[in-house]
Amino acid sequence: MAEPAVRHDVFQAIADPTRRSMLKLLADKEMPIAAISQCFPMTRTAVNKHLHVLSDAGLVSRRKVGRETRYRLRPExxxxxxxxxxxxxxxxxxxxxxxxxxxxxxxxx
Amino acid sequence: MAEPAVRHDVFQAIADPTRRSMLKLLADKEMPIAAISQCFPMTRTAVNKHLHVLSDAGLVSRRKVGRETRYRLRPExxxxxxxxxxxxxxxxxxxxxxxxxxxxxxxxx
DNA sequence: TCATCATAACACCTAAAGGTGTCATTTTGC
DNA sequence: GCAAAATGACACCTTTAGGTGTTATGATGA
Structure with missing residues (x-):
């Protein structure tokens, strides 16, 4: 249960410019979805999907803090x-x- | 007329595993489409489409030699x-x- | 406990990617 | 000039990616 088995390809994950921006955004600080989606011209649901792709590729980590989930870059x-x-x-x-x-x-x- | 104006994103071009294989294949030697398509389980037309994407991204160069077009890696x-x-x-x-x-x-x- | 807020999960739509097949074009070699 | 070979171009199909909206779940705070 160490690594979450990469389903989405890393190459495919960074193919989308929105997801590349997300990685840069999450590099410095941990952020919840609400804050992240304010930075992009799309719905929270769409942002969540992109985050899911990044998470599948192992490029972001999610951490629950109270009722919000915070995301952070995982560059490995x-x-x-x-x-x-x-x-x-x-x-x-x-x-x-x-x-x-x-x-x-x-x-x- | 120096560079052919990148229409297809480079990140998008290397997102496909088939295209990544093509780049490795074309790294060592210049090859025509017929030879390239023998290395992949798909039609010449499909191979040509992938080569077009790579060409749009500036990752391969095409050179006409008689009746055949030869492709080569352009790693820049x-x-x-x-x-x-x-x-x-x-x-x-x-x-x-x-x-x-x-x-x-x-x-x- | 109950209203509220943040997120996850679901069904759904649209556009584009990846694929096949067919036909047109061009070059070779006789 | 003409048949054969190699590639390019076109129409078309199927799957998936990216997007929206709505509903369900779970944590907060009075």
Whole structure:
């Protein structure tokens, strides 16, 4: 019961710009839904759905305080994206990529 | 006419696992659609659509060689994701985050 | 206990994503 | 010039994501 089994993909979770804004918003402070939904032009229900996706991906944690539920950033799953990006570091260099393209173009035609 | 105006978001482009596989596949070598679609359990048309999304995001380049179009990785737009992730580096440290949570919990209740 | 407030849960709607199939276009090689 | 091969473009279908509204649940405070 340690980790809540990622159902929603982390990549999919951060695909939506609204959810990316939510993560930045929840980075500094813990917030209840009412406060969060005031920052976005949509219903509380819609905000709650987005929070549920983020929670499924393990990107936010929920904590009950009295009658309100507070959400907070949990950045650990972002490591998966970081690792994925690391694979492409070897292709990052513009000059190297350009050279490789040039060589193959030359040998093909 | 330098850059092809990103219509599809980069975050959205890498949200699909098929497209992520395509990027890895196209990292090493330039490939035509026929060869690419042999690597995925779907129609050439579907593969072409995914490639179109990647192309819109600037993540692949297309080059016509005779009657075939070859695709190749263009990793530059991934920098946007890297920058976005960099924002969360300050919240990365588990101990720091735990401490912050503890402090706020204490002061709240 | 009871009214109130915050959130969760439910049914529902609309638009877009992801997929297939078919046809048009262009290049190759004879 | 013409048949074959590779890709692009189009119409279409199905599923899901994102959204709203309403109702149910649970905690607060007089």
């Amino acid at each position: 799953p972002l490591a998966e994206i970081k690792e994925w990006l690391a694979f492409f570091d070897q292709y990052w260099d513009d000059r190297l990529a350009a050279l490789q393209r040039f060589v193959e173009t030359d040998s093909d035609e | 737009p991934l920098a946007e994701i890297k920058e976005w992730l960099a924002f969360f580096d300050q919240y990365w440290d588990d101990r720091l985050a735990a401490l912050q949570r503890f402090v706020e919990t204490d002061s709240d209740e």
